[in-house]
Amino acid sequence: MFLDIFQFDFMIRAMVVGAIIAVIAPIIGIFLVVRNYSQLADTLAHVSLVGIAIGVLTHSSPILFALGVTIISALGIEYLRSTHKIYGESVLAIFLSGSLGIATLIISAGRGFSVDLFGFLFGSLTTVTTADLIMAIGLGILVLILVGGFYRELFMISLDEELARVGGIRTRLFSTLLIVLSAVAVTLSMRIIGVLLIGSLIVIPVISAMQFRKGFLHTMLLAVLFSFVSVVLGIFLSYYADLASGGTIVLITLVLFLTSLFFNKK
Amino acid sequence: MNDKKPIISVRDVNVIYGDQKVLDGISFDVMEGDYLGIIGPNGGGKTTLLRVILGLLKPDSGSVEINAGRIGYVPQRISQREMNFPATVEEVVRSGGRYGVAADQAMEMTDIVSLKKRIIGELSGGQRQRVFIARALALQPDVLILDEPAVGVDIASQEKFYEFVAELNKKHKLTILFVSHDIDVVAHEATAVLCLNNTLICHTTPEEAITTDYLEKIYGRKVKFILHGH
Numbered sequence: 001m002f003l004d005i006f007q008f009d010f011m012i013r014a015m016v017v018g019a020i021i022a023v024i025a026p027i028i029g030i031f032l033v034v035r036n037y038s039q040l041a042d043t044l045a046h047v048s049l050v051g052i053a054i055g056v057l058t059h060s061s062p063i064l065f066a067l068g069v070t071i072i073s074a075l076g077i078e079y080l081r082s083t084h085k086i087y088g089e090s091v092l093a094i095f096l097s098g099s100l101g102i103a104t105l106i107i108s109a110g111r112g113f114s115v116d117l118f119g120f121l122f123g124s125l126t127t128v129t130t131a132d133l134i135m136a137i138g139l140g141i142l143v144l145i146l147v148g149g150f151y152r153e154l155f156m157i158s159l160d161e162e163l164a165r166v167g168g169i170r171t172r173l174f175s176t177l178l179i180v181l182s183a184v185a186v187t188l189s190m191r192i193i194g195v196l197l198i199g200s201l202i203v204i205p206v207i208s209a210m211q212f213r214k215g216f217l218h219t220m221l222l223a224v225l226f227s228f229v230s231v232v233l234g235i236f237l238s239y240y241a242d243l244a245s246g247g248t249i250v251l252i253t254l255v256l257f258l259t260s261l262f263f264n265k266k
Numbered sequence: 267m268n269d270k271k272p273i274i275s276v277r278d279v280n281v282i283y284g285d286q287k288v289l290d291g292i293s294f295d296v297m298e299g300d301y302l303g304i305i306g307p308n309g310g311g312k313t314t315l316l317r318v319i320l321g322l323l324k325p326d327s328g329s330v331e332i333n334a335g336r337i338g339y340v341p342q343r344i345s346q347r348e349m350n351f352p353a354t355v356e357e358v359v360r361s362g363g364r365y366g367v368a369a370d371q372a373m374e375m376t377d378i379v380s381l382k383k384r385i386i387g388e389l390s391g392g393q394r395q396r397v398f399i400a401r402a403l404a405l406q407p408d409v410l411i412l413d414e415p416a417v418g419v420d421i422a423s424q425e426k427f428y429e430f431v432a433e434l435n436k437k438h439k440l441t442i443l444f445v446s447h448d449i450d451v452v453a454h455e456a457t458a459v460l461c462l463n464n465t466l467i468c469h470t471t472p473e474e475a476i477t478t479d480y481l482e483k484i485y486g487r488k489v490k491f492i493l494h495g496h
Binding site for chain 2: 034156158159160162166209210213216217219
């Protein structure tokens with residue numbers, strides 16, 4: 001009875017995609033949080049709405065369009081940030097509100113896809129397709145390989161960009177890699193948790209893990225654990241209690257965060 | 267000078283910020299095995315000069331030639347980001363180089379092995395400074411560049427710290443370039459002194475630097491020299 005949930009193919013798909021994003025969201029998230037770039041995830045999530053809107057309007061894959069639009073925007077954000085043309089947070093504000101405006105325009109042009117859109121905004125387990133699953137597995141593995149392979153470089157540019165440069169690390173290249181990986185993580189997460197709630201999965205488990213005041217790798221693994229528990233438990237709860245999956249997951253991340261505050265002895 | 271070869275050659279470097287010439291026609295050589303202290307007033311261009319040498323800042327004109335394999339760098343201030351960064355001492359030091367053995371050696375040399383599991387934000391200023399030196403040493407550098415390395419370190423630890431740096435220079439044959447506003451430290455520790463106040467006022471021995479009027483020139487007034495007990 002407890003495992004009823006696995007009778008449905010879409011729930012199995014949702015669970016697998018959920019597990020993948022639960023692992024990669026905080027792995028990318030920790031680099032964003034320590035670089036004071038937490039807002040990036042939220043910004044990219046809003047940007048992805050433009051892609052979703054185009055995808056839905058043209059009856060093609062919203063996720064693929066979202067991936068394309070978020071990666072291009074991520075590159076734009078990184079360019080403006082690294083050339084110091086615009087101050088970091090202002091760049092994010094421009095992309096966040098600007099893309100929301102464009103998405104609204106496209107959505108209003110193609111009246112009648114509000115039901116689909118609701119799922120993307122707040123997450124909907126039933127909408128996870130086989131194509132989403134395959135993409136999540138492929139991109140999930142790619143993210144793990146890239147972060148694993150360039151762990152030292154990503155750690156260094158996060159600790160101190162100048163020191164990294166002096167140490168011969170191509171900081172621009174790795175900052176760009178990180179931001180593109182963020183775009184991938186955001187796009188993968190939106191089916192399950194929804195565009196408006198993605199930021200929380202990328203950021204909250206990391207901040208919770210940081211309360212334990214451990215080393216970088218430990219903090220990362222702890223964040224993955226918190227995120228994994230939140231997503232899996234969230235999917236179960238949302239299925240049996242008929243709740244919105246995204247909201248349930250975020251609520252669990254918040255409970256874990258509040259609990260972790262007690263462990264910070266500082 | 268002698269048969270030693272320059273490890274860093276700075277030639278006619280100019281850096282202009284707005285209408286101010288921060289570095290004006292700076293030329294000098296750093297020889298292999300040198301322990302060079304750079305002194306000068308705030309705003310005299312010390313940090314800017316280091317940034318040019320490190321390749322972090324492109325000079326408006328002039329050139330810097332580096333004949334060293336690797337340069338280790340310890341920045342002046344440990345940023346707020348580093349204070350809150352969730353990383354252990356060991357993780358920070360290991361990030362410095364690709365070889366674990368060098369990192370282990372670096373931690374032993376800087377006497378931070380006992381701190382290796384601690385989070386960097388929990389350390390004292392002196393301890394954190396040693397961690398970042400260990401990080402630079404883990405790269406197995408030929409030259410070590412330190413910007414105001416003893417800022418935020420108490421006096422007793424400062425003396426120990428400079429003894430340690432001197433040892434790196436003598437025993438481990440490491441070429442060292444450091445910036446300090448503490449003339450006393452430079453006079454007693456360095457083997458050569460560079461006096462910088464936007465232009466290069468002197469490049470001489472420490473003895474010469476404190477007995478002539480160079481200091482008056484760079485600081486713009488008479489400098490009373492009080493010897494600390496060394």
